[in-house]
Amino acid sequence: MEKAELLQAVRRNLQWFEESGVMEPPDGSWGVAERLSVAEGEALEKMKRAFPAWTTLPQGLVIEQRRADCNFEAALLYKLAGEVLDDPECGAVAGKLLDFLYFRSGLLNRYDEGFPAGGWRWSHIQWRPTVWFDDDAWCIFIQLALAKLDPALDTRYDLKKWARQLAGELVPAMRRTFMAEDRRAPGEWHDPAGAWSGRLELPHWGSLAVMALARAAQDSPAPAAAAEIRRYHGYLRENLEHFTTSEFAYAILGAASAYRVFGEAADLELARQAGELLLAKLDPATGNLPAEHYEAPTGGRLADTIYTLNWSFLALQMLDELADDPRVRQARRLQAELLVSIQDRTPDPFFRGCWRGMYDLDKREWGGGDCFEGGAGSIYTGWTNAPISIGLLFESRRESLLSLF
Numbered sequence: 001m002e003k004a005e006l007l008q009a010v011r012r013n014l015q016w017f018e019e020s021g022v023m024e025p026p027d028g029s030w031g032v033a034e035r036l037s038v039a040e041g042e043a044l045e046k047m048k049r050a051f052p053a054w055t056t057l058p059q060g061l062v063i064e065q066r067r068a069d070c071n072f073e074a075a076l077l078y079k080l081a082g083e084v085l086d087d088p089e090c091g092a093v094a095g096k097l098l099d100f101l102y103f104r105s106g107l108l109n110r111y112d113e114g115f116p117a118g119g120w121r122w123s124h125i126q127w128r129p130t131v132w133f134d135d136d137a138w139c140i141f142i143q144l145a146l147a148k149l150d151p152a153l154d155t156r157y158d159l160k161k162w163a164r165q166l167a168g169e170l171v172p173a174m175r176r177t178f179m180a181e182d183r184r185a186p187g188e189w190h191d192p193a194g195a196w197s198g199r200l201e202l203p204h205w206g207s208l209a210v211m212a213l214a215r216a217a218q219d220s221p222a223p224a225a226a227a228e229i230r231r232y233h234g235y236l237r238e239n240l241e242h243f244t245t246s247e248f249a250y251a252i253l254g255a256a257s258a259y260r261v262f263g264e265a266a267d268l269e270l271a272r273q274a275g276e277l278l279l280a281k282l283d284p285a286t287g288n289l290p291a292e293h294y295e296a297p298t299g300g301r302l303a304d305t306i307y308t309l310n311w312s313f314l315a316l317q318m319l320d321e322l323a324d325d326p327r328v329r330q331a332r333r334l335q336a337e338l339l340v341s342i343q344d345r346t347p348d349p350f351f352r353g354c355w356r357g358m359y360d361l362d363k364r365e366w367g368g369g370d371c372f373e374g375g376a377g378s379i380y381t382g383w384t385n386a387p388i389s390i391g392l393l394f395e396s397r398r399e400s401l402l403s404l405f
Helices: 003-019 041-050 068-084 088-104 133-149 149-158 159-177 203-219 223-242 247-261 265-281 309-322 326-342 381-396
Strands: 034-035 056-059 060-062 185-189 301-302 358-360 378-380
Touching: 003 068, 003 088, 003 309, 003 326, 003 381, 068 088, 068 133, 068 381, 088 149, 133 149, 133 159, 133 203, 149 159, 159 203, 159 223, 203 223, 203 247, 223 265, 247 265, 247 309, 265 309, 265 326, 309 326, 309 381, 326 381, 378 381
Parallel strands: none
Antiparallel strands: 034 060, 034 378, 056 060, 301 358
């Protein structure tokens, strides 16, 4: 795919951020909302009960909660877009998003000793503070990535300081949660201290924690973090084939990150093993992977952009950089083409330039059903739109997330 096509898709997506109502005001000074919703029925009612702050527009709802991870992903998108597109206005929006996170949101834990130090509360409307293994892993990773991209940002926001503090909390959380099976949910690993949320037995949570700890260890070597990564990867090597396509992608994100930092052959082999499992399920005609995540509708001809294609695209880029395999390179190219081809082109600014949560390849339209978290009715800022556009920016330069190490 030509570089111009990739960058035009990114420009359309930035326009969606600024015109859809999901980033109001559009300069980023009050952050980005979690998502737009055009869901119906029980899925919509569950969203309203769980996230009781929304703006009603003619086309649907703006689910107004501000999440730290979604805002960090949007800030990284705008920072990278400013560089790749040579557009200072994008860099200015990135700065406004970070101003919101650090100075206005109240999401960062600076002083509460009963909450992980440097932790980011999941949502600004939550009554009870919650920190998630996956979301706060992205907060660690992106803070350190931004500090590398622009040291002036580190000076202004203390990015490295907060990321290192939170990484220091993540290590013992991983240690005590590893194989800590929850009696109420057999087979699931939950933090016995109740401080961190998420199912660590799944790469969705565990491998993102690995990615964050590896990136933190690059800046500040931490033997305890390396030990937790080794232990988790030992578990994955024995169980990887039992996971879904989404989990294979997450496993690559973690294993590739660990290999970049520690250079251990076992990490590269794990990334390749997950890559083989991913490629075995890839449609060679479209580049699609079957939707198999338990929080979204499932099906072989459904393109899931909340839990699968968004992460597999980034994962394949990383694997391509580490492993000289033409099959991986072809899969990366196919997924870039697929994502650009399904990007919304309708004239309505509520949708134009976005990726909704699921696309039905047979019907050639957004569809496949709705769930509380996954499905076509949810249009996420982070998780879907920002990561996909970040991937397209990397694709335009033949790079990957590894360039942020």
